[in-house]
Amino acid sequence: xxxxxxxxxxxxxxxxxxxxxAVVLDSDGLDDAMMQKIAAEFGLPETxxxxxxxxxxISARVRIFTPARELPFAGHPTIGTAVLLxxxxxxxxxxxxxxxxxxxxxxxxxxxxxxxxxxxxxRAIFDMPRLPEQKPVRGDVGLAASALGLDRRDIGFExxxxxxxxxxxxxxxxxxxxxxxxMRRMKPDLGLWEAGFGDPGINVYAFTHECVHRDGxxxxxxxxxxxxxxxxxxxxxxxxxxxxxxxxxxGASDGERKLVIEQGYEMGRPSxxxxxxxxxxxxxxxxxxxxxxxIVARGELMV
Numbered sequence: 001x002x003x004x005x006x007x008x009x010x011x012x013x014x015x016x017x018x019x020x021x022a023v024v025l026d027s028d029g030l031d032d033a034m035m036q037k038i039a040a041e042f043g044l045p046e047t048x049x050x051x052x053x054x055x056x057x058i059s060a061r062v063r064i065f066t067p068a069r070e071l072p073f074a075g076h077p078t079i080g081t082a083v084l085l086x087x088x089x090x091x092x093x094x095x096x097x098x099x100x101x102x103x104x105x106x107x108x109x110x111x112x113x114x115x116x117x118x119x120x121x122x123r124a125i126f127d128m129p130r131l132p133e134q135k136p137v138r139g140d141v142g143l144a145a146s147a148l149g150l151d152r153r154d155i156g157f158e159x160x161x162x163x164x165x166x167x168x169x170x171x172x173x174x175x176x177x178x179x180x181x182x183m184r185r186m187k188p189d190l191g192l193w194e195a196g197f198g199d200p201g202i203n204v205y206a207f208t209h210e211c212v213h214r215d216g217x218x219x220x221x222x223x224x225x226x227x228x229x230x231x232x233x234x235x236x237x238x239x240x241x242x243x244x245x246x247x248x249x250x251g252a253s254d255g256e257r258k259l260v261i262e263q264g265y266e267m268g269r270p271s272x273x274x275x276x277x278x279x280x281x282x283x284x285x286x287x288x289x290x291x292x293x294x295i296v297a298r299g300e301l302m303v
Contacts, residue, residue, distance in 0.1 A: 003027070006084050007044075007297040010076040011234040011263075011271035013121065015296045018264065018271045019234035021080040022047040024301060027063070032070070038303065039065035045229050046077045050085070054104055059085055061104045068228025073107035073129055073169040075236010075273070075289050082112035083122030083293040090116050105129070107168040125274070125290035130168035132244025132284070137164045137173065143195075144175055148206065149187035154178050157209060158249075165244040169237030170227060172205045174245050180210035180219060184266055188223050202226065205238045207245075207261075212270075217259040218242075221266060233264030234271030236289050243277050243287045252279045 003026040012018025022042040027035070027049035039047035044067075051061040062081055064071045071077075086099035093116075101112045101124075112126040141162055145152045155162070160176035177183050183206060193202055207220040220242075222235040239261055246252070246259070257277050264271040274290040 001026075001029075002300040002302055005299055005301050006295055008080040008084060008293045008295050010080040010083075010293040011236070011273050011291040012269075012294065013292045015294050017269050018294070019076045019232065019269065020044045020296075021077055021293075023077075023081050023084050024049045025084075027051050034303070035063065035065055036070070038301065040067045040228075043067060045227075045232050046071070046074055048077045048081050050081065057102065058104045058109060059101045064105065066224075066227040066229060068226070070106075071169060071227075071237075073105050073110070073237060075169075075238075075240060076234055076291075078103060078105070078110055078112065078126050079124045079236065079289070079291050080293045082114050082124040082126065083116070084295065086114040086116050086124075087120065087122055087295065094118055120295035121292065123290070123292045125276075125288050128167055128240045128243070128287040128289065130240075131287070132165045132167040132241045132247075134244060134248065135164040135166060135171055137162055143192065144173075147189050147192035148175070148204075149189065150177075150182055150185065154182040154185075160245070160249045163245055163248060165241040167237065167240035167244065169240065170203050170224070172203045172222070172238045172241050174242065175204060175206045176249075177206050177208040180208055180212070183208055183210075183219060183221060186221060186266075190225055203238070205235065205242065207242070211262055212265055213262065215260055216262045219262045219265070221263065231267055233267050233269035234273055234291075235263065236273060236291070239273050239275050240287065240289055243275060243284060246275075246277065247279075247284045251282075252277060252284075254279050254281065 278286040
């Protein structure tokens with residue numbers, strides 16, 4: 001049968017930048033193995049499969065696959081799917097329109113506020129489904145530097161040190177990098193990751209305070225071989241977990257704080273991810289991930 005699909009570029013306002021995403025709109029009858037094969041066929045960082053909502057008040061049931069495995073939650077699939085569903089819902093309106101999309105993901109229901117702009121562009125922001133949780137770290141900084149093709153002195157800035165967090169999605173090893181120059185020199189060696197950390201597929205999120213643009217707060221790169229992704233242009237699930245890193249090492253006064261994370265520049269796919277964190281009595285109480293998505297293609301999948 002013919003199944004409608006769309007391809008979007010997420011965390012960018014420009015087509016052929018940001019993080020590409022495939023969304024299969026008609027997934028009824030597809031089993032897990034077939035969804036995994038389709039995700040591998042698209043070969044994009046993630047593919048979303050949309051099914052009818054499980055109950056009233058939910059816009060759709062969605063499942064998220066990388067080329068290697070299924071994820072309970074991911075950021076750029078959430079943003080892209082919300083923008084696509086909202087765009088199709090208000091098709092023909094011809095003016096900027098607000099919408100709310102609620103996606104039933106394996107991590108739970110994710111509420112997204114969307115602004116649809118005529119021309120296949122939309123902006124979405126969603127509440128983080130879970131607060132970041134710190135995880136134990138194995139390995140040492142010297143090995144981490146070698147595994148990235150860097151020197152030991154390239155690791156660390158201010159009071160940031162190597163740490164690990166998750167926020168309902170994959171676990172990430174967060175590595176503070178001293179400079180933008182060091183970020184550009186990275187050449188990961190998966191064999192060294194296996195020797196030093198006991199896991200060749202660890203998801204590594206490297207970040208620095210030095211940015212390409214003045215309004216950026218952090219510049220990042222993410223390597224995710226465990227997800228079937230060599231390098232990811234924009235990683236919303238990592239940014240959700242990164243909220244825990246910011247609170248752990250940078251702290252924040254009570255209230256709302258907004259941060260902009262650059263990613264994908266070294267891949268020629270510049271991305272901009274917005275992170276908002278809420279702090280009460282010195283503790284992180286909530287967060288939101290925001291960004292723009294552009295619809296770049298539509299078609300039919302003949303399986």
